[in-house]
Amino acid sequence: MKLNELRDNPGAAKPKKRIGRGPGSGKGKMGGRGIKGQKSRSGVAINGYEGGQMPLYQRLPKRGFNVPNPKKYAIVNLGLIQKFVDAGKLDAKSEIDEDALVASGLVRRKHDGIRVLAKGEISAKVILKVTGASKGAVEAVEKAGGAINITSAKAEEAAAE
Secondary structure, three states: OOHHHOOOOOOOOOOOOOOOOOHHHOOOOOOOOOOOOHHHOOOOOOOOOEOOEOOHHHHOOOOOOOOOOOOOEEEEEHHHHHHHHHHOOOOOOOOEEHHHHHHHOOOOOOEOOEEEEOOOOOOOOOEEEEOEEOHHHHHHHHHOOOEEEEOOHHHHHHHHO
C-alpha cells in the first residue's frame, strides 16, 4: 500500500450538494426551496410557530420551581473511602475531614460541602467530618465501629469569624 493509494471507505464521504448552480444540477433556479413564502427566504426562524395559533408550549400549564441558587455537594461513596484507606491514601486512625478527602484526591473540589452515600462496603473504623450523609451511610459507618460527624456550612462560617 502506498500513500497515493489511500482512499476513504465507499460511502464514507458524501460530496457536498451544490445548490443553485443551474438546471443541470437538479437543484438549480430556486435551490429546492419552492416558490415564494417565508421559507424560501434567508433568515427563517419559525420553530414553534403555529401560524398565529397559541403555540403548544404556551398552552400547557407551568409546573414546578427551579431553585435559583441550589447547593451543590461533592459526593463520596463509602466503598471509595474504604478503597483509599486500604491504599494508604487516607489515615483511618485520625479524623477524616473534607480537606483530607480533597488532599487524598478522592474528591476534586468541595463545592458547598461533601456528602457521603452508602454505596459500597466499609470495614475500617473511621471518623468522618463532612457536610452531609445519607441514613444508610451513617448506619454502615457506625456498624463498622466508626462515626460520622455532620457539620453545617453555616456553623463553619460562624466559627471562622
